[in-house]
Amino acid sequence: MTEFSLSQVVVSQEGEQLYSFEYAATVTKTSTTLVESFAQLGLIEPVGVMLSRRDITRIAQIQRLRHDLGLNLVGAAMVLDMAQEIANLRTQNQAYQSLLDTMLDIKTQK
Template sequence: MTFSLSKTVVSLDGEQLYSFEYAALVTETSITVLQVYVELGIIEPIGSMLHSHAIARIAQIQRLRRDLGLNLVGAAMVLDMATEIAQLRAMVKMYQSHQEKPL
């Protein structure tokens, strides 16, 4: 197996996409583990490539598993809940800012 660290492409949105090999290297995991993450719906590839936010998610999952002893599903649930909480906080903040404006 060879690693192609320079294998990046640009998505239609203008964001860089990275190979599974690169993601495995920077997250200190394996391509097989990443494929399991895809099969379980924990990360979503773009074809055979990954967004940087997917790579960040992999790193966060690895950290939750290592530092807190969470299993894979538990770590993914923690990240999903954290994302949902952040979205709800943003919605509350937007709602509050609209309520403070005079009519």
């Protein structure tokens, strides 16, 4: 694994700032071994050996669910995935409702 200093800034092709596993471990108060385990289990999606801010947030959320609710890694990841799916469905529902409202407004104006 390539070593990166904590102060090094790496930017993805999409312009997203990326962070080392060491930085992620420091800010989430875990170990690089645990961060690597998260990556190996597919709980986070590193870009090579770097992580996005979203991945670091997910590590912190998983750790909080493990600590607060006593969930195991897979259970915590499932809770986060379901919460994201619910948020996506709510967004879709709002878009469909807005479209329906627009269509009803057009129909009543005729």
